[in-house]
Amino acid sequence: MRLSRYFLPVLKETPAEAQIVSHRYMLRAGMIKQQAAGIYSWLPLGYKVLRRIEQIVHEEQQRAGHIPLLMPTLQPADLWRESGRYDDYGEEMLRITDRHERDMLYGPTNEEMITDIFRSHVESYKQLPMTLYHIQWKFRDEVRPRFGVMRGREFLMKDGYNFDLTYEDAMHAYNRHMVSYLRTYERMGLQAIPMRADSGPIGGDDTHEFLVLASTGESEVFYDSAITDLKFGDRVVNYDDRAECAAIVKEWTTPYARTDETHDVALFHDIPVERQKTSRGIEVGQIFYFGTKYSEPMGATVVTADGSRVPVHMGSHGIGVSRLLGAIIEASHDDKGIIWPEGVTPFHCGIVNLKQGNGDTDAACDAIYAALKAKGLDPLYDDTDERAGAKFATQDLIGLPWRITVGPRGLANGKVELTSRRTGESEEMSAEAAIARVAEIYATI
Amino acid sequence: MRLSRYFLPVLKETPAEAQIVSHRYMLRAGMIKQQAAGIYSWLPLGYKVLRRIEQIVHEEQQRAGHIPLLMPTLQPADLWRESGRYDDYGEEMLRITDRHERDMLYGPTNEEMITDIFRSHVESYKQLPMTLYHIQWKFRDEVRPRFGVMRGREFLMKDGYNFDLTYEDAMHAYNRHMVSYLRTYERMGLQAIPMRADSGPIGGDDTHEFLVLASTGESEVFYDSAITDLKFGDRVVNYDDRAECAAIVKEWTTPYARTDETHDVALFHDIPVERQKTSRGIEVGQIFYFGTKYSEPMGATVVTADGSRVPVHMGSHGIGVSRLLGAIIEASHDDKGIIWPEGVTPFHCGIVNLKQGNGDTDAACDAIYAALKAKGLDPLYDDTDERAGAKFATQDLIGLPWRITVGPRGLANGKVELTSRRTGESEEMSAEAAIARVAEIYATI
Numbered sequence: 001m002r003l004s005r006y007f008l009p010v011l012k013e014t015p016a017e018a019q020i021v022s023h024r025y026m027l028r029a030g031m032i033k034q035q036a037a038g039i040y041s042w043l044p045l046g047y048k049v050l051r052r053i054e055q056i057v058h059e060e061q062q063r064a065g066h067i068p069l070l071m072p073t074l075q076p077a078d079l080w081r082e083s084g085r086y087d088d089y090g091e092e093m094l095r096i097t098d099r100h101e102r103d104m105l106y107g108p109t110n111e112e113m114i115t116d117i118f119r120s121h122v123e124s125y126k127q128l129p130m131t132l133y134h135i136q137w138k139f140r141d142e143v144r145p146r147f148g149v150m151r152g153r154e155f156l157m158k159d160g161y162n163f164d165l166t167y168e169d170a171m172h173a174y175n176r177h178m179v180s181y182l183r184t185y186e187r188m189g190l191q192a193i194p195m196r197a198d199s200g201p202i203g204g205d206d207t208h209e210f211l212v213l214a215s216t217g218e219s220e221v222f223y224d225s226a227i228t229d230l231k232f233g234d235r236v237v238n239y240d241d242r243a244e245c246a247a248i249v250k251e252w253t254t255p256y257a258r259t260d261e262t263h264d265v266a267l268f269h270d271i272p273v274e275r276q277k278t279s280r281g282i283e284v285g286q287i288f289y290f291g292t293k294y295s296e297p298m299g300a301t302v303v304t305a306d307g308s309r310v311p312v313h314m315g316s317h318g319i320g321v322s323r324l325l326g327a328i329i330e331a332s333h334d335d336k337g338i339i340w341p342e343g344v345t346p347f348h349c350g351i352v353n354l355k356q357g358n359g360d361t362d363a364a365c366d367a368i369y370a371a372l373k374a375k376g377l378d379p380l381y382d383d384t385d386e387r388a389g390a391k392f393a394t395q396d397l398i399g400l401p402w403r404i405t406v407g408p409r410g411l412a413n414g415k416v417e418l419t420s421r422r423t424g425e426s427e428e429m430s431a432e433a434a435i436a437r438v439a440e441i442y443a444t445i
Numbered sequence: 446m447r448l449s450r451y452f453l454p455v456l457k458e459t460p461a462e463a464q465i466v467s468h469r470y471m472l473r474a475g476m477i478k479q480q481a482a483g484i485y486s487w488l489p490l491g492y493k494v495l496r497r498i499e500q501i502v503h504e505e506q507q508r509a510g511h512i513p514l515l516m517p518t519l520q521p522a523d524l525w526r527e528s529g530r531y532d533d534y535g536e537e538m539l540r541i542t543d544r545h546e547r548d549m550l551y552g553p554t555n556e557e558m559i560t561d562i563f564r565s566h567v568e569s570y571k572q573l574p575m576t577l578y579h580i581q582w583k584f585r586d587e588v589r590p591r592f593g594v595m596r597g598r599e600f601l602m603k604d605g606y607n608f609d610l611t612y613e614d615a616m617h618a619y620n621r622h623m624v625s626y627l628r629t630y631e632r633m634g635l636q637a638i639p640m641r642a643d644s645g646p647i648g649g650d651d652t653h654e655f656l657v658l659a660s661t662g663e664s665e666v667f668y669d670s671a672i673t674d675l676k677f678g679d680r681v682v683n684y685d686d687r688a689e690c691a692a693i694v695k696e697w698t699t700p701y702a703r704t705d706e707t708h709d710v711a712l713f714h715d716i717p718v719e720r721q722k723t724s725r726g727i728e729v730g731q732i733f734y735f736g737t738k739y740s741e742p743m744g745a746t747v748v749t750a751d752g753s754r755v756p757v758h759m760g761s762h763g764i765g766v767s768r769l770l771g772a773i774i775e776a777s778h779d780d781k782g783i784i785w786p787e788g789v790t791p792f793h794c795g796i797v798n799l800k801q802g803n804g805d806t807d808a809a810c811d812a813i814y815a816a817l818k819a820k821g822l823d824p825l826y827d828d829t830d831e832r833a834g835a836k837f838a839t840q841d842l843i844g845l846p847w848r849i850t851v852g853p854r855g856l857a858n859g860k861v862e863l864t865s866r867r868t869g870e871s872e873e874m875s876a877e878a879a880i881a882r883v884a885e886i887y888a889t890i
Contacts, residue, residue, distance in 0.1 A: 007512050007575060009566035033562055035517055035524075036549065041562055042515040044577075050515070067452050070487040070495065072480055072599045073518060073582055074551075079480075091544045096551075099536045099586045104481065106519075106541075117478055117486055121454035130452060132489075137518055137582070141544045154517045 001347065002369075003382045007044050010394055020216045022329035023148030025338050029398045031325070038145025038153030045398060046325065048346035050156065053324050054135055056187050056343065057158045064180040064239045066131040066160055071113050073137050077103035079112040082298050092140045106139035111294050111316055114161040118312070119300040125165050128302065128312070131173060133160030135321060147216075150282070150326035158319040163295075163312045165302065170289055170313035174206060175245040177287045177317040179237055181210055182252065184319065185284065186232045187445075189341020190328060192284050193227055194252055198261045206289040206315075209259060211281030214330040220260040221281040224271045227255035282327045289315040338399030339421050342445045347380035348372070349438050350400040352391045354407035356383060364406050364416070368431050375439045396421070402441065404434050446792065447814075448827045452489050455839055465661045467774035468593030470783050474843045476770070483590025483598030490843060491770065493791035495601065498769050499580055501632050501788065502603045509625040509684045511576040511605055516558050518582050522548035524557040527743050537585045551584035556739050556761055559606045563757070564745040570610050573747065573757070576618060578605030580766060592661075595727070595771035603764040608740075608757045610747065615734055615758035619651060620690040622732045622762040624682055626655055627697060630729065631677045632890075633769065634786020635776060637729050638672055639697055643706045651734040651760075654704060656726030659775040665705040666726040669716045672700035727772045734760040783844030784866050787890045792825035793817070794883050795845040797836045799852035801828060809851050809861070813876050820884045841866065847886065849879050 009030040017034075018024040026032045031046030042050055058068065074096065080086035086093075086105075094106040107113070114132060122130070135158045145153050162173035178194060185192035190212050197209035211221055213228075230252060238244055256271055258264065259281065268276060294300065295311035303309050320327075332339045340346070349372060353365045365381060372379040380400065382391050388407075395403050405417040410428065418434040419426040429437070454475040462479075463469040471477045476491030487495055503513065519541065525531035531538075531550075539551040552558070559577060567575070580603045590598050607618035623639055630637035635657050642654035656666055658673075675697060683689055701716055703709065704726065713721060740746065740756035748754050765772075777784045785791070794817060798810045810826060817824040825845060827836050833852075840848050850862040855873065863879040864871040874882070 005510065007514075007566075007572075007577060030566070033565060035558060035561070036519070036521040036547070037545075039517045039519055039521075041517060041558065043562070043566075044512050044514045047513055047515045047579075065450065067489050068492055069452075069489045070492045072484045072486060074481070074484055074584070074599055076481040076484075094541065094543065096539065096541050098539065099588065100482075102481070113480060113486065116480070117488070120478060121452075121475070121488075127452075132452060134492075139519070143544065154519055 001378070001380050003380060004384050006380070008394075008398070009043065010397060018148065020147050020150070020330070021333055022150065022216075022326040025329055025333060025397070026148055026325065029338060032149060038142055038151070040149060040152060040154070045346050049325055049340070049344055050322060052344045052346070053188060053321055054156070057135060057184060057319055057321060060180050060184040060187070061133050061158070061160065064131075064176050066133050068134060069132055070134045071107070071110050071117075071136060073106055073139070074104050075107045075113055077105055079116055080105065083112050083294055084297065085112070092142065094139045094141045107136075108138055108140045109316070109318075110134070110159055111161065112298070115294045115298045115300045115314070118163055119298060122163070123303060125302045125304045129162065129164050129169055129173060131160055131162040133158060133317075148326055149322045152322065155320065156322040158321055160317045162315050162317070163300070164314070165304070165310070165312065167291070167313055170291070170315055171206075172242045172245065174287060174289045174315055175242070175249045176239050177315075178208065178252070179239070179245050179248045181285055181287065181317075181319065182232045182248070183237075185210065185212075187343045188324065188328060189343050190284070190324075190331060191228060193221075193223060193257050193281070195221060195223070195257045195259050195281075196253075196262045197259055197286060208253070208287055209283050210285040211259065212284055212327045212331050213279045214282050214327065215280055216330050217280035217282040219281050219283060220278065221258070222260075222263050222268050222276075222278050223257040224255035225275040225277050227252065227257050282330060283320070284324055284327050285317075285319040287315065287317040289313075333399070336393070337397035340399045340401055342401050342442060345401050346398070347400050348377040348402070348442055349379045350395045350403040351379055351381040352388070352395060352403060352405045353381070353383055354388050354391075354405060356385050358408055360411050361406050361408055364411055364431060368404055368406065368416070368435060371435045372438065375435070377439065377442060402438050404431075404438070406431075446823075446825050448825060449829050451825070453839075453843070454488065455842060463593065465592050465595070465775070466778055467595065467661075467771040470774055470778060470842070471593055471770065474783060477594065483587055483596070485594060485597060485599070490791050494770055494785070494789055495767060497789045497791070498633060498766055499601070502580060502629060502764055502766060505625050505629040505632070506578050506603070506605065509576075509621050511578050513579060514577055515579045515581060516552070516555050516562075518551055518584070519549050520552045520558055522550055524561055525550065528557050528739055529742065530557070537587065539584045539586045552581075553583055553585045554761070554763075555579070555604055556606065557743070560739045560743045560745045560759070563608055564743060567608070568748060570747045570749045574607065574609050574614055574618060576605055576607040578603060578762075593771055594767050597767065600765065601767040603766055605762045607760050607762070608745070609759070610749070610755070610757065612736070612758055615736070615760055616651075617687045617690065619732060619734045619760055620687070620694045621684050622760075623653065623697070624684070624690050624693045626730055626732065626762075626764065627677045627693070628682075629764065630655065630657075632788045633773060634788050635729070635769075635773060636673065638666075638668060638702050638726070640666060640668070640702045640704050640726075641698075641707045642704055642731060653698070653732055654728050655730040656704065657729055657772045657776050658724045659727050659772065660725055661775050662725035662727040664726050664728060665723065666703070667705075667708050667713050667721075667723050668702040669700035670720040670722050672697065672702050727775060728765070729769055729772050730762075730764040732760065732762040734758075778844070781838075782842035785844045785846055787846050787887060790844070790846050792845050793822045793847070793887055794824045795840045795848040796824055796826040797833070797840060797848060797850045798826070798828055799833050799850060801830050803853055805856050806851050806853055809856055809876060813849055813851065813861070813880060816880045817883065820880070822884065822887060847883050849876075849883070851876075
C-alpha cells in the first residue's frame with residue numbers, strides 16, 4: 001500500500017479520554033474511532049490487525065479439527081428462556097423488541113443457539129466428537145465501558161463448543177482447546193498463561209482463563225515464574241492423540257498460576273520464594289467444561305450404541321479477538337508507539353522515502369515496494385511529502401516491525417537502511433539484501 | 446475435509462416453509478438453519494460459500510483501490526437525526542434502547558457513520574479521492590421476511606462510499622464501481638446486468654441496480670438481448686484511467702436494460718423486436734451517486750487549493766453478499782440440487798469412495814485427497830459408510846462442480862472416474878490424470 005492512497009489518520013495529540021496505553025496508541029495510530037460508548041469503528045489499520053488475528057485463530061482452530069460456521073448476532077429470547085438464562089443474565093444483555101413485538105437479544109455468547117443447532121441435526125453418537133466454532137460480533141451492555149477495545153460493548157469473539165459422548169471425551173476436547181490456544185497466542189507474539197479460574201455465568205466445574213501479563217490488567221495474578229519459561233515453539237501436535245494433548249496440558253498447568261478469584265495462599269507459599277511472582281493480567285481467553293448444563297434442559301441428546309438416549313457433554317471455549325489488539329499493544333510498546341509482533345503486524349515492512357520527488361529515491365523505493373510484493377509481503381510505502389522526522393514518527397507510532405529507509409546519500413553508495421522497530425538498531429546494506437532479510441524473517445512466521 | 450469429520454446435515458425431505466428453489470436447496474444441503482424469522486445460522490457448508498463470496502468482493506474492491514475498514518453493527522440514533530433519516534426510515538429500522546436509555550439502532554446502511562468518520566479525520570482536498578468500504582452484518586426489520594437468505598432481516602452486505610472533490614471525480618468513482626462490480630459478479634459465475642434504477646431511501650440522481658436473471662426474481666426487467674452477449678472476461682483494467690472505465694460503462698449501459706420502476710415503453714420498442722426481452726431479475730447490488738446529500742447537513746467538507754471549504758461529493762455502492770448465495774443457486778441448479786460455479790464452490794472437488802473399508806479404494810482415495818490438498822485445493826472426501834447411491838445424491842445436492850469416483854472395479858484397471866456436475870458427463874482416467882485435470886481447471890479461476 002502506498003500511504004498517499006491509504007487512509008491513516010494519525011493524531012498528534014493524545015486523546016484525553018484514553019486512560020491506558022493501548023487505547024491511546026490505537027486512537028493516535030488511526031486504528032479505531034469511537035462511535036458510541038464502547039462501540040468502535042475499526043479504521044483501515046485497526047481492521048487489518050483484526051483480520052490478521054482472526055486469520056490466526058481460524059487456522060489454529062481448523063488445525064485442531066474444529067469446524068467453522070457462523071451464527072447470527074441477534075437471537076430469539078425464547079432460546080434463552082429454555083436454558084433459564086434469559087432472566088438470570090441481567091442488564092448486560094441487550095434486549096430488543098422487533099416490529100412484531102417479539103423479544104430478541106443481541107447475543108453475548110452462544111451456548112443456547114449452538115445447542116439448538118446440535119439438537120436439530122445430530123441424532124447418533126457416531127457423529128461425535130464434534131466441535132463447532134464461529135467468530136462473530138457480540139454485545140455486552142457494560143455499565144461503564146472503558147479502556148477502548150479492551151472493555152467495549154460490541155466486541156469480536158471466537159466462541160467454540162464441543163459435543164462429546166462421555167466426560168472423558170469432553171476432557172480431551174478441553175485439553176485440545178488448551179493446546180491449540182497456547183499455540184494461537186504464541187503465534188501472535190503473546191505469552192498467555194492458563195490459570196485456574198471461576199466459571200461465572202457460563203457455569204461449569206473445569207475452567208481456565210488465559211492471561212497476558214501487563215501492568216494494566218484487570219486481574220491480580222499469582223504464579224510460579226517457572227511457567228514463563230515454557231515455550232510452545234513449533235512442535236507438531238496430533239490433536240487426536242489424547243495422551244499427547246494431556247501431557248502438554250500437564251506441562252502448562254503444573255506450575256502454580258491463579259487469578260485472585262482462585263488464589264490459594266498455602267499452595268503459593270509452597271513455591272520456592274524466588275519463584276513466587278505476582279503481577280496483573282489481561283484475560284484474552286477462557287475454556288470451560290460444563291457437562292450437561294445446557295444439553296439436559298434443552299434436550300441435546302444422542303442415541304448410543306446400546307440404543308439409549310443420553311445428553312451430550314459440552315464445553316465452551318472463547319478467545320477475545322478484538323480485545324487481543326489491546327492486549328498485544330499493552331504487552332508490546334514503548335514511549336514512541338506500538339511494536340507489533342511479526343505475526344499480527346498490519347504491514348510487514350515500512351518503506352520510507354527520505355526525499356520524495358527525487359528521481360533516484362523514488363525509483364529505488366518503487367523497486368523495493370514491487371520486490372517485497374512479489375515475495376508475497378505486504379509493505380507500506382510512505383510516499384508522502386512529509387519531512388523525514390514526521391515520517392519516522394509515524395512509523396514508530398504505527399509500529400511496523402521493520403523499516404527500510406531510502407535516502408539520496410545512502411543510495412549514492414548503493415545502500416539503504418534496515419531498522420528493527422523493537423531494538424531500534426539500523427544496518428546499512430544493499431536494497432537486495434534488505435529485501436532478502438525481510439523475506440527471510442517472515443518466511444518462518 | 447473428510448466428510449466423517451465434518452458437519453453436513455443434509456435433509457431428505459423438502460422443508461415445507463421454503464417456497465423457492467434456493468431456499469429449499471440451502472436447507473436441504475445443510476447450509477443454513479433459521480433461528481428466527483429472517484435470521485439464519487450459516488452452517489459449515491453455507492459459511493464456506495459465504496466466505497468465498499466475501500473474499501472475491503474484498504479482492505475486487507482492493508483491486509479498484511478501495512480501502513477496507515469495519516464499522517460496528519450498532520449505531521447511535523443521533524447520527525441519523527443529523528441527516529434527518531432517523532424519523533424517515535420507518536419500521537424497517539430496528540431501534541434499540543440501551544441500559545442507560547440511549548437511543549441506538551442496528552445499522553441498515555452506513556452513509557451517516559462513514560460521513561462522520563470522514564468529517565472527523567479528513568481536512569484537505571489533497572486526501573481525495575478516497576473510497577472506503579466494509580463488509581458487515583446489517584439489519585432491516587422486513588415485515589414479511591421470506592425466500593431464505595434472499596430477503597432476510599439480518600444480512601451481510603458490502604457497502605462502500607466514495608468521497609470526491611468534484612462531480613466529475615465522483616462520476617469516475619461511480620464508473621469505477623460499475624466496472625469492478627461487473628468483474629466481481631462474473632468471477633462468481635453470474636451474469637449481473639446493470640439497469641437504471643430508482644434511488645429509494647438512499648437518495649440521489651444516478652443509480653444502477655445489478656440484476657441476475659432468474660424466474661424467481663422480485664423485479665420485472667426489460668432488456669435488449671445484446672447485453673447478455675457482453676463478457677467482461679479477463680481484461681486488465683487500470684482503475685485510475687477515467688476514459689477506460691467510462692468506455693466499459695458505456696459498453697454495458699448502451700443496450701436498453703431497465704427494471705419496471707424505470708421502464709420506458711417507447712425506448713424499449715425502438716429495439717429490434719427479436720431482441721426485446723422481458724424476464725424477472727434478482728437484485729444483487731446497487732451503485733448510487735448522491736452528491737452532497739449527506740456531506741452538506743453533516744458538515745463533511747474539505748479545504749480546496751484556493752483555501753475555500755466545500756462539501757464533498759459522495760456516492761454509495763452495495764453488494765448483497767449473503768443474498769448472493771441465493772441468487773447464484775437460483776441461477777445455477779437442476780432438479781438434483783445446486784451446481785456451484787467454480788469461483789464460489791465450497792469445496793473444489795468431491796471424492797467418493799464406492800467401497801469404504803476396502804484397502805485399495807481407501808488407499809487410492811487417501812492418495813487423491815492428499816494430492817489435491819498438496820496442490821492447494823480443498824477437496825471433500827466422502828469417507829462414510831453410506832451406500833454409493835446415497836453418496837451420489839449428497840454430492841449432487843451440495844453441488845460441487847467436480848467429482849472423482851473411486852471403486853474397486855475401476856481401480857483394478859488403474860482408473861477412476863471424473864464427473865462434471867454441470868454436464869453430468871463422466872470420463873475414466875488414471876487418478877493422476879484426474880488430479881491434474883482438476884488442478885488445471887482451478888488454475889484459471
